Amino acid sequence: xxxxxxxxxxxxxxxxxxxxxxxxxxxxxxxxxxxxxxxxxxxxxxxxxxxxxxxxxxxxxxxxxxxxxxxxxxxxxxxxxxxxxxxxxxxxxxxxxxxxxxxxxxxxxxxxxxxxxxxxxxxxxxxxxxxxxxxxxxxxxxxxxxxxxxxxxxxxxxxxxxxxxxxxxxxxxxxxxxxxxxxxxxxxxxxxxxxxxxxxxxxxxxxxxxxxxxxxxxxxxxxxxxxxxxxxxxxxxxxxxxxxxxxxxxxxxxxxxxxxxxxxxxxxxxxxxxxxxxxxxxxxxxxxxxxxxxxxxxxxxxxxxxxxxxxxxxxxxxxxxxxxxxxxxxxxxxxxxxxxxxxxxxxxxxxxxxxxxxxxxxxxxxxxxxxxxxxxxxxxxxxxxxxxxxxxxxxxxxxxxxxxxxxxxxxxxxxxxxxxxxxxxxxxxxxxxxxxxxxxxxxxxxxxxxxxxxxxxxxxxxxxxxxxxxxxxxxxxxxxxxxxxxxxxxxxxxxxxxxxxxxxxxxxxxxxxxxxxxxxxxxxxxxxxxxxxxxxxxxxxxxxxxxxxxxxxxxxxxxxx
DNA sequence: ATTCGCTGCCAC
DNA sequence: AAACGTGGCAGCGAAT
Numbered sequence: 001x002x003x004x005x006x007x008x009x010x011x012x013x014x015x016x017x018x019x020x021x022x023x024x025x026x027x028x029x030x031x032x033x034x035x036x037x038x039x040x041x042x043x044x045x046x047x048x049x050x051x052x053x054x055x056x057x058x059x060x061x062x063x064x065x066x067x068x069x070x071x072x073x074x075x076x077x078x079x080x081x082x083x084x085x086x087x088x089x090x091x092x093x094x095x096x097x098x099x100x101x102x103x104x105x106x107x108x109x110x111x112x113x114x115x116x117x118x119x120x121x122x123x124x125x126x127x128x129x130x131x132x133x134x135x136x137x138x139x140x141x142x143x144x145x146x147x148x149x150x151x152x153x154x155x156x157x158x159x160x161x162x163x164x165x166x167x168x169x170x171x172x173x174x175x176x177x178x179x180x181x182x183x184x185x186x187x188x189x190x191x192x193x194x195x196x197x198x199x200x201x202x203x204x205x206x207x208x209x210x211x212x213x214x215x216x217x218x219x220x221x222x223x224x225x226x227x228x229x230x231x232x233x234x235x236x237x238x239x240x241x242x243x244x245x246x247x248x249x250x251x252x253x254x255x256x257x258x259x260x261x262x263x264x265x266x267x268x269x270x271x272x273x274x275x276x277x278x279x280x281x282x283x284x285x286x287x288x289x290x291x292x293x294x295x296x297x298x299x300x301x302x303x304x305x306x307x308x309x310x311x312x313x314x315x316x317x318x319x320x321x322x323x324x325x326x327x328x329x330x331x332x333x334x335x336x337x338x339x340x341x342x343x344x345x346x347x348x349x350x351x352x353x354x355x356x357x358x359x360x361x362x363x364x365x366x367x368x369x370x371x372x373x374x375x376x377x378x379x380x381x382x383x384x385x386x387x388x389x390x391x392x393x394x395x396x397x398x399x400x401x402x403x404x405x406x407x408x409x410x411x412x413x414x415x416x417x418x419x420x421x422x423x424x425x426x427x428x429x430x431x432x433x434x435x436x437x438x439x440x441x442x443x444x445x446x447x448x449x450x451x452x453x454x455x456x457x458x459x460x461x462x463x464x465x466x467x468x469x470x471x472x473x474x475x476x477x478x479x480x481x482x483x484x485x486x487x488x489x490x491x492x493x494x495x496x497x498x499x500x501x502x503x504x505x506x507x508x509x510x511x512x513x514x515x516x517x518x519x520x521x522x523x524x525x526x527x528x529x530x531x532x533x534x535x536x537x538x539x540x541x542x543x544x545x546x547x548x549x550x551x552x553x554x555x556x557x558x559x560x561x
Numbered sequence: 562a563t564t565c566g567c568t569g570c571c572a573c
Numbered sequence: 574a575a576a577c578g579t580g581g582c583a584g585c586g587a588a589t
Contacts (some may be wrong), residue, residue, distance in 0.1 A: 231583060234585080236585095252568085255574090271570080275571070303579055305580095307579065309579095312581090313582095315581090317571040319570095319571060342573095385578095388578075393575075394574070396575095470578080471577085476577065510580095512573080562589100565586100565589095567585085567587105569583095573580085
């Protein structure tokens with residue numbers, strides 16, 4: 001059963017059951033306590049309803065704030081975005097108001113701009129701005145139900161409606177998890193973080209000044225050049241190296257590594273530590289960690305491939321050194337699960353290459369490929385990654401030839417995606433997420449026959465898009481495997497015994513999931529993870545020989561995973 | 562004072 | 574070893 005929800009922004013709202021034929025109206029409920037009403041529904045029926053609402057990131061946080069969790073939802077904005085993308089209309093307004101306007105031939109309102117929340121706790125506003133884009137003369141609940149029904153029809157009309165429906169469901173489940181993970185937060189020990197920083201940079205400097213170790217390195221770098229140089233300034237560094245008779249094309253670490261000058265080792269150390277200090281130093285700690293939790297703002301579907309992005313806090317780039325600070329609460333533990341070699345396994349599954357699929361039945365796929373490379377696993381790995389990323393330079397070419405002979409269908413699959421991209425067509429993931437169309441500029445440059453002003457540029461642009469679409473079919477499918485997996489984990493955790501505390505999903509990063517669970521529930525959590533990976537494989541690919549083994553670690557500290 | 566493109570490095 | 578996909582973010586430096 002589906003129930004449409006319109007929150008009034010003051011804790012109440014209206015609910016209406018959606019009939020099986022999607023258009024008939026169930027009873028309307030007007031409630032002053034929306035969280036209570038939703039909670040009653042969740043527990044009253046054996047099979048929890050799927051909540052239909054405009055946007056999870058608007059409707060769900062207040063419910064989670066009332067200690068409520070729902071099992072399932074249909075996020076109209078996210079699904080609209082997926083459907084628009086499918087039809088080559090990536091990026092068009094996706095709010096329920098915009099969808100309703102398109103349905104009625106009215107002027108389509110732009111999506112409200114998302115405000116960047118600076119820090120872990122944005123200042124509370126007296127009045128939340130009304131982010132609804134539905135015209136004031138239109139009943140919001142009515143419009144929501146109409147748009148939802150239309151989305152259901154549009155999904156049913158697709159070539160693979162079942163797959164797309166799964167995509168819509170897991171995208172929505174992801175939106176629930178994103179709100180919940182923001183609410184629960186990653187357990188974070190400021191004292192441990194501070195100790196890591198102090199150990200590498202020296203004691204915390206007073207207000208904004210440079211830590212001792214960085215200041216020392218800067219002085220020694222300047223001394224090595226015989227002139228004052230700001231090591232943060234690529235421009236100054238280029239000049240300083242040129243003046244020293246050691247001209248460099250850039251100041252990237254891997255370039256500098258081979259330069260013979262006494263400043264180089266100091267610079268490399270400086271870059272490493274300076275990066276730590278500016279990206280995840282004390283300022284970061286002050287801004288992003290509150291009451292022992294780091295709460296990233298996840299942006300579901302924020303990446304074209306369907307991977308998530310985050311807003312602020314750099315949650316998806318936490319350096320290895322800083323993971324020391326992620327420590328489970330006393331009597332709790334972290335359970336970190338990572339889908340090993342996910343992308344090549346995905347390629348094996350979607351391409352239908354039986355030889356590669358057989359190799360992907362092993363725990364170490366690359367080791368199984370090594371045979372074709374005279375037993376060299378590393379070369380097998382580089383070759384396969386090159387095939388998925390579109391690398392042609394370096395020593396990739398012979399590796400690709402070897403792979404093509406052993407796994408022709410897999411190579412054909414990514415090559416075909418690249419060709420589609422180069423020729424301006426759309427490509428799709430397994431479940432139907434679709435890449436953006438090329439820009440008008442790209443079309444003019446690449447496809448316009450009578451404007452070949454610059455053939456080189458056109459060819460380069462075409463190849464660039466080819467690499468993008470080549471990678472898209474794999475990365476986007478990997479992202480949806482991860483979503484199916486996460487949705488299954490979320491459901492599995494909700495069914496666990498909570499006598500010792502409620503197991504929580506606390507961190508998600510592309511192909512990796514971290515749970516925070518009572519120590520006594522650790523074994524159950526691991527079982528949930530393994531079952532979820534199996535469920536994801538079956539739901540997406542049915543009876544495939546491809547396996548998706550999980551690396552699972554039960555640890556007190558994330559750095560030990 | 563703010564904005565924006567660029568460089569460079571972190572994660573997957 | 575080399576420059577190949579998706580991103581976020583800090584700092585610089587020039588333009589506004």
